[in-house]
């Protein structure tokens with residue numbers, strides 16, 4: 369079974385903090401100014417945990433379904449599921465801002481138990497927040513009550529099994545609570561891989577990936593998570609719902625896509641049947657440099673439009689390249705810059721290309737050659753691969769040091785991408801003074817790409833929460849009309865006010881109608897996806 373969650377683990381990404389070399393910290397201070405005051409992690413007793421409001425009869429019924437030891441009301445267990453892992457969530461765990469704490473944590477072991485838990489919650493009018501890995505960065509697992517007097521966190525950690533493998537069709541059925549590494553371990557025993565590797569891979573779950581339309585670092589090769597979903601099984605307050613019987617279908621709208629991305633508002637995903645692929649015989653990661661963002665984006669667009677994208681295709685802008693060279697790779701940066709200058713690269717942008725079992729196509733090489741991409745080779749690519757999960761660990765260290773550090777993402781069509789990038793950068797700079805704003809493309813399509821921003825700024829000593837809320841709102845306003853409010857982080861609470869601008873008032877009505885059909889009393893994840 370997955371490890372148990374407690375508050376100490378939730379206050380940081382991982383116990384093994386990444387050390388930030390002193391020279392890196394000095395460099396950062398030169399760029400953003402003096403960080404705000406340090407904000408260490410607070411112990412459980414330092415955080416306000418209200419008394420559980422779960423009524424005794426409801427608690428007894430839930431215990432009868434899952435067993436008394438799997439209905440947890442101790443404050444440490446409840447704090448462990450109070451919110452996700454956004455910058456604001458982590459500040460709240462450092463005593464800055466209020467956490468929404470569930471009244472109890474319920475851990476069912478089977479899809480049938482999940483169904484019975486929902487039915488008990490309908491009877492007792494208890495709100496339910498599905499909880500996978502709890503890695504939401506948009507408030508998706510915040511334990512909001514809505515109009516209900518109590519709320520439980522429905523932790524799916526015990527649904528941790530590989531249900532079946534169909535080696536002929538290349539389909540595996542995994543339970544919702546299986547985490548990324550465990551999914552790969554279970555599938556590897558049958559010679560398969562899912563190939564879904566988001567940065568949150570170590571902790572996020574199959575159910576969470578489906579519920580949020582997640583995109584992994586290898587999305588160019590393996591597709592987004594929704595591309596892998598063959599069928600999905602949900603528990604809803606109205607009974608079980610199974611969607612998906614064939615590889616393709618013209619039987620009306622594809623209702624799987626109501627479940628995928630529903631963020632716990634249309635049911636609890638209990639199992640997902642997924643397209644899997646044979647474990648690749650070889651993996652090859654390479655690093656290139658291109659001169660400036662425009663040339664780099666042109667290269668990625670050409671690769672996408674010529675259907676020769678590498679499985680992992682990631683282009684960093686000048687700032688992100690500079691920061692990753694300064695903080696991560698340990699390469700001799702000055703010598704490297706001199707070499708690149710001699711090769712005509714004045715504004716280095718790092719392009720990582722990773723191939724998993726594919727032949728390297730000549731057309732791909734032609735594009736890179738035409739745009740004067742300088743190949744540095746496998747060491748840079750491998751160094752990126754080894755450090756691919758280190759970002760959240762560095763974030764812990766920066767948070768400790770008083771830095772405001774957060775990410776946000778969007779996507780747009782190629783013709784609007786630069787405009788969108790400029791608009792978001794302008795909005796963040798306007799709101800934060802002199803932040804470092806880094807940007808990369810890590811998911812590319814024929815018609816456009818994602819933009820992923822990482823922001824570092826000195827933390828405001830008086831109002832750290834308000835500082836980021838202001839900056840995030842400015843960025844969201846800038847995105848409106850140009851791109852999507854989320855390419856893969858989902859909507860949750862944070863993006864809900866901006867969804868109407870993207871899908872229209874009618875779209876919001878359609879979602880609400882679906883919600884009230886499957887969940888007439890409104891117990892499922894109040895306050896998420898659609899507001900009100």
Ligand SMILES: Cc1cc2nc3c(=O)[nH]c(=O)nc-3n(C[C@H](O)[C@H](O)[C@H](O)COP(=O)(O)OP(=O)(O)OC[C@H]3O[C@@H](n4cnc5c(N)ncnc54)[C@H](O)[C@@H]3O)c2cc1C
Pocket residue numbers: 452453454497498499500501502503504505508509524544565566567568571572573574575576577578579580581582583584585630631632633635636637638760856857858860893896
């Ligand atoms: C450091 C970091 C890096 C990240 N990198 C990426 C990335 O590269 N790509 C990416 O796509 N995302 C990324 N994310 C965001 C997050 O990891 C994804 O949204 C992920 O899919 C969430 O999975 P989870 O299991 O943690 O879900 P949770 O955070 O537990 O839940 C997310 C939402 O889904 C709902 N939910 C969870 N499980 C179920 C279920 N079984 N049934 C119904 N609803 C459910 C929850 O109620 C909530 O609304 C990152 C987050 C962090 C903190």
